[in-house]
Amino acid sequence: MESQELTPRERLLASARKEFLARGFQNGSLRRICAGAGMTTGAVYFFFENKEDLFCSLVRETAEQMEQMMEEMTEWELERPETGVDSDVRLMEFLYFHREEVLLLHECARGTRYEGFMEEMYDRMRSAFLVFFQKYGAEDADRELIRILAEMRIRANLELLKGDYSMEQAMDLTRQIGIYADGGFRSLTAAMRKEKENREEK
Amino acid sequence: MESQELTPRERLLASARKEFLARGFQNGSLRRICAGAGMTTGAVYFFFENKEDLFCSLVRETAEQMEQMMEEMTEWELERPETGVDSDVRLMEFLYFHREEVLLLHECARGTRYEGFMEEMYDRMRSAFLVFFQKYGAEDADRELIRILAEMRIRANLELLKGDYSMEQAMDLTRQIGIYADGGFRSLTAAMRKEKENREEK
């Protein structure tokens, strides 16, 4: 075994993670964080610049990896869109591995520089979605519709994260959501094509 | 036109709605609200009991109507599940009509007595979903899966609300989401049935 004892910095981070997850960045209290780490309030400022820096230290790495991953996945998807479901599973694995940090970014970052980070991620996913749609379905699909469908899928996966599932369960559910989404997609493109024909007949 | 001028109470409510929408209940500041309504801080307490009462006054009516509507819809759906899509549209019309109040209930109510209100609404929708699933598809569908799919659909509609669409656009998108969801549902039940057969063959 490596070391049961956490360094003070680690204790601080752990306590902060808990507090921010429970109350968000703005409503999280440094006092409570420090108390939870067995320190006095001032101690934070030895390890971190300020409250925001403490928060960022929790999510920075995860955010960077996520950004990079998203970049890779966007490229792939542009080249070989049929990998969509695999990507989904891979993404989900990542999210699950960094569960708490992702939740911090997703729901607790208001007031920090990561406030808009997830929204940005969602935008990229939406872009990939758009490409996919245009290539395999309805070239003239409403951009807003796509935005929303993308959002739906992302949110579904994040909801999964909030629940208390085992990795296996989560993956299983992810796959089923994938099936659902694909079916939904086909239905929608079919409907759109039919509508288009109707319009053209006139 | 009768009167452009709002009563002080109305100014207060308007300012509060803005503040709470922007920052949520807990982080919304009475000082800013009052300043925004052109008053000093103490003035709130002439019109409202306290901060929470101010918030509740914004959403109370909408919440009550929503509760009632949900009750009606649950009954209908139990009797004639095929009305699902119509219900969706009707619900969406309601949400759209009470756009800001619904958003307050959905995202800004933490710390008030309406904190769990939307979750309760979601629960009812999920129950309706479950009935639908069991009747028309997979009797043995994972409850968690259903929970998540229901969540997806609800969230999608709420995302719509956050966007800046016209009523028409919103309705159109709602319908398309309905098509998507139905297709997804059929795909999923089909997959589940097949899987079941496979298992039985063994």
Place this chain on the structure above:
Amino acid sequence: MESQELTPRERLLASARKEFLARGFQNGSLRRICAGAGMTTGAVYFFFENKEDLFCSLVRETAEQMEQMMEEMTEWELERPETGVDSDVRLMEFLYFHREEVLLLHECARGTRYEGFMEEMYDRMRSAFLVFFQKYGAEDADRELIRILAEMRIRANLELLKGDYSMEQAMDLTRQIGIYADGGFRSLTAAMRKEKENREEK
């Protein structure tokens, strides 16, 4: 029956009496008083100059009568000190008749111009006590001792007031307290005389 309906002014006074008795002058709230009288806050200022004036209107008359009574009693006692017990009973009757006003003066007047009123009354009673002592007992009795014994007796009677006794009960207890006090007085003067003799023998 004259009139069930109280005038607004009377309702105000009644509500104020209740509030001040329960919380004292300083902690009593005009808002609550007005609410209790079925009015809005500003209304007080039509009937009274300010919070203190409202309080004073409750006790003024009683205070004046009490002052006068005290004057009379001091005179009598100077002339015919043997009337002590009768005075006590008469005083007690007065206190009982003006029960609530006396309690207001006694315990709830801090912050008003009647803040020191009761103390003044006590001083007069103490003076009367002193005269009595000097005439019938120990000319050289410690003034402080007398102050305290007087205080004891007065307080006992006021405690009686706070309790929830019927007039009869109260009078009965007053008499018994009188017996107790007289006996105490005789014991004390006897002891003092003996001590004096001892000192003189030396």
Place this chain on the structure above:
Amino acid sequence: MESQELTPRERLLASARKEFLARGFQNGSLRRICAGAGMTTGAVYFFFENKEDLFCSLVRETAEQMEQMMEEMTEWELERPETGVDSDVRLMEFLYFHREEVLLLHECARGTRYEGFMEEMYDRMRSAFLVFFQKYGAEDADRELIRILAEMRIRANLELLKGDYSMEQAMDLTRQIGIYADGGFRSLTAAMRKEKENREEK
């Protein structure tokens, strides 16, 4: 002399004691307390949890000792009631030694968890009184009468505390009050016995 300088915490306590003694807990102002200790308002919350905790820190120890003492004295008195006067003196010494804290408990604790503390102490003293009465005098004495006589004696001693006496003076006065009270007690029991006989003759 080691150190004239008080620690900030001590300055705060001293200032609080003064303020609470002068105005009571509820009307005492943290602002004034802090100003009196040469600090800003927020500083209290470094040393104490809140206003009540500050108050309690002033009286906690004294209250505990007093409770213990009372327990001991009640036991003694049950076994050997003739020790009454000694108990009185001992109690008085204690009260005098903790003068300001006792006054805080007695007159300034409304609104704190010590609000009913002294009343509880009085109840114990009254119980002791009752036992004494039943054993040595009038078995059928009115409980209310006893309550009041006990109150008288206690109050007398506390009045003593409020005055500005030296310890010696205070002890001397306590003893004289004891003589007074004993004499009063004898008078009263004698009167009660006689009355009883009268009733029985009929």
Place this chain on the structure above:
DNA sequence: AATGAATGAGGTTTCATTCAT
């Protein structure tokens, strides 16, 4: 490496009071 002390701004709430109507 961390504490103990303190600040100053801001939070919500309560209050007595005023005043036009």
Place this chain on the structure above:
DNA sequence: TATGAATGAAACCTCATTCAT
């Protein structure tokens, strides 16, 4: 007569932050 509206000061409390040690 009395209301409805509003003020402004003060209340207790919490917070992020600073800094000497």
